[in-house]
Amino acid sequence: MSQPIQLVIQITTQPGRGKEQTDAYERLAPLVRAEDGCLQYDLHQVTGEPDRFVLIERWASQEALDAHDATPHMVEADAASPAFRAGPAVVVRLDAEPLA
Template identity: 70%
Template sequence: MSRPVRLHILITTLPGRGREQVDAHERLAPVVRAEQGCLQYDLHRVAGDPDRFVLVELWASRDALAAHDATAHMIAADAASPAFRAGPAQVIEIEAEPVA
């Protein structure tokens, strides 16, 4: 049986370019959320810092995540993000279930 995959993706934009990250997410989120296996896709701003974000993703399985990564819209988004990001995003996979 496939287990869910939860990702927390840390994103830092170039100074003053946080709005571009928000705009990109607003365009992309409805498309991603409609993908098979997408259970969560939410962007959160780091409190007190308009240029830092955490993207929270939850996928039903590794196969669903792999299919997401290979979509044309994600390939295009990844190609466009260096224009406003300070560097590569840091992807952290966490266990889907909290520690007791």
């Protein structure tokens, strides 16, 4: 059986363009959360830094994450994000179980 997948994604927008990131997230969140296997999809702004964000994602399996990455809404979002992001997102994959 596949283990749940946990991702922490660091996003930085170009100066003054953080609202474009939050607008994109607000459009995507309902679609992503409705996907099979989505357990969590939450965007947080870094305190005091309006152009830095952390997206926390949890997926039931690698298969669910792979399907998510191939959805039309994610393909479109990935194509549009370079217009307002300062660079590629940094994706950190966490171990399934926390350390003791």
